[in-house]
Amino acid sequence: MNKKEKKIHLFIGWVILILIAILLFPDKNIALRAERPHLGQLSTRTIVAPFKFEVPKTEQEIQNEKARAADKINAIFEFNADETTRQLRELEQYLKKLEQYGKMQAVISSSKDDGSASMQEKIKEASSIYDQLKQRLSITAIKPLSTNSIARDSLMSVFYQMMQKGVSNTLLAKTETEVNLFCNSYNIKQIKNIIYNKPNISLIKDNEESTLEISEVQPMQRRIEEAFGQLQNSFSAEQGLQSAFYEALYVFTSPNVFYLEKETEARKLDASNKVTLIKGMVPRGMEIVAQGAPITKEILEKIDALQQAQQNEENSKMLTAPYGNVLVFVIIITLLIMFCLYTPTRTMFKTPRQLWSLIFLTVLQLLAFWIIHNLSGTLSRPESILPDAIDFMWLYPITFTPVIAVVLYDARMGLAFATFSAGFYGILNGYDLAATLTSLVVNIAVIAPLFRMRYRVQFAWSMIAGVVAAAASVSIMLLLRNRFNFATFYQTLIAASANIIIFTAVASVLLIHVVEKVFSITTVLTLMEMSDFNRPALKRISELAPGTFHHSIQVSNLAESVAESIGANSLLVRVMALYHDLGKTMRPEYFTENQKQGVNPHNNLDPYQSVKILTGHVSQGMLLAKEYKIPELVATGIQEHHGTTLIQFFHHKATELAKETGKEVKEEDFRYKGPRPQSMETAILMLADVIEATSRSMADTSSEALISMIHKTILDKFMDGQFNESNLSVKELSKLEEAFLHSLDGTYHTRVKYPGQR
DSSP: OOHHHHHHHHHHHHHHHHHHHHHHOOOTTTGGGGTOOOTTSBOSSOEEOSSOEEEEOOHHHHHHHHHHHHHTSOOEEEEOHHHHHHHHHHHHHHHHHHHHHHHHHHHHHHOSOTTSHHHHHHHHHHHHHHHHHTTTSOHHHHHHHHTOHHHHHHHHHHHHHHHHHOEESSEEESSHHHHHHHHHHTTOSOOOEEEOOSSEEEEEETTEEEEEEGGGOEEHHHHHHHHHHHHHHHTTTOHHHHHHHHHHHHHHOOOOEEEOHHHHHHHHHHHHHTSOSEEEEEOTTOEEEOTTOBOOHHHHHHHHHHHHHHHHHTGGGOTHHHHHHHHHHHHHHHHHHHHHHHSOOTTSOOSHHHHHHHHHHHHHHHHHHHHHHHHTSSTTOGGGGSOTTSOGGGGSOTTHHHHHHHHHSOHHHHHHHHHHHHHHHHHHTTSOHHHHHHHHHHHHHHHGGGTTOOOTHHHHHHHHHHHHHHHHHHHHHHHHTTOOOHHHHHHHHHHHHHHHHHHHHHIIIIIHHHHHHHTTOOOHHHHHHHTOTTSHHHHHHHHHOHHHHHHHHHHHHHHHHHHHHTTOOHHHHHHHHHHTTGGGGGSGGGSGGGOOTTOOGGGGSOHHHHHHHHHHHHHHHHHHHHHTTOOHHHHHHHHHSSTTOBOHHHHHHHHHHHHHHOOOOOGGGGBOOOOOOOSHHHHHHHHHHHHHHHHHTOSOOSHHHHHHHHHHHHHHHHHTTTTTTTTOOHHHHHHHHHHHHHHHHHHTOOOOOOTTOO
16 A cells, blocks of 8 residues: 555544544533533532523432332222122122022922923922022032022122222232242232332222321222121131132122323322422522632532523534634644654554544544443433542553553554543543643553553553552542542542553454454464464474474574564564465475485476475565465565565576576566565565575684674665665664564674584
């Protein structure tokens, strides 16, 4: 991706970010927070009401009052007179038939003339009545009730009393446990119920409403139990009648008092809607707070109400506030984009997708701020969801994207996002400079342990450093606002520490991995994993081409130490070196380091075939890199480590043979296909690969010989144009020469000869 393409993508991202910032934070009262005092601090000025205004209740207060108002409404039940009359008439008619049947049975039993026509008619009529009776009660209940008029009268009387008391269709219970116990007691699966803790209910009877204790409203099972108890006492010696009473009560009893759920809910809603939304009025000229007086919760509510009233009254006059916010958003986002555009990134942002990861991270930070920002309900009442001692500002996720950026990219990008996060944080806190500076300190403390990321335990050190910095920042902020005391300090520190730990953990455990995969970015964590010798690709090299594996390790050690000298990505160079000759595993015997006992298969090939095999290890390495899912950033080492270098030995051999055959020899046929190194890292890998191989074949490894060899190697590659696209300067090449010499000189230093050695 060239610089022009990079500018186009960043410009589009710049426009998108500004639009998102404006849409997420349209509040024009953000600036007013700069003048808003904090709970507990001493007022810096006297504030007097410039006009009459209302002090609204908080959302929580309104909800609490509505809940209390609704809770005062009793459950409403209705006594259904028609249902009562129907049940009484039904039982009364049945008892009359029982009486009729009993009398007929008595006549039939006392009669001696069983064959007369009138008797047969009576028997037939009695049988018909009996068939009707047994449709409701069993034979065992019909017989005792039909012959005992006192029992029938008692049943009717008790049933009448029960229906007048009312049989409810709903059980009133204080807990679910009570409902379950009721069902178990009466062996029923379920019953309509409401959980009700008030002592009274409202009963509508004969178009009049009265208040009753809940004990006077009982469901059918308890009313039957009460009625049966009365009948049982009156007929204690007659078991048959008792059984008949119990059966008759269950057959003829049904609810006549009904719970009016809709009416109850409507009254609760009406009571909730009658709750006033304001606490009171502040008259014009009233002193809200005097200079030097402590800011209490009540005073803060009045100040917030005054600011809201000013906005409502002067809405048409405050057109500058939204435009001011937009300008600030444009400036801070532009600074971030300009930094990304003009900061050297070397191996970062090679593709548009990788570049858009920056836009994604910025959007992620804005969304995180927006989510936490909206948890407060309104800007004027952040303390409504927190203890009074804790400022809502300490819940903003300031460390979120700086942690991701420093791991995904480098320390500079981490600092850029730390500054962006701190700047936006200060804006959301009412353009508070102190908040901006303290959050910047916390951000730097969090990302500093991650500058040279190698191990995941560094995230733990990052959290610890962040908590320590937060302790210092909280102390400073509380001192500046005259609020420092132990209770406020430790509560605020707990909130700030939890914020840092949670968002750093989310960033490190989840989001870094997700962004890395989605945007094809290779982080230091992935590079560390790639350097594990148990990786399948490295095991393949060690098993199929042990000589190449040993060479790769030596190159990786050499390249890593050299890369440090010019500030290149030493870990990336090391991992590239481990995989750069992966393609040699396809035909390892054709490469010198894998040949045994001096057998060289190239002796039987013509130069063109040999060159094809040698250059083929680059393309074959790229195919294997895809198979083993080696990141593209690491795979560039495979593709670029030879650049377009000329394979001199076989070119010379072909030239000598051409003298005999007269065949034209083209130099490009004996060059690697490239591309040339596109970065410092692949250029260092190219030099380390050649210098390591050459140094092993040298008989003279003195410092002078090494200096000559290193200088010649670098000069040859430079003159061949291999570094033209790698951004390596002559000064950096000079540093590389010194670094290679220092590293190799340490490898081939003179050793003490022990007795018996020659």
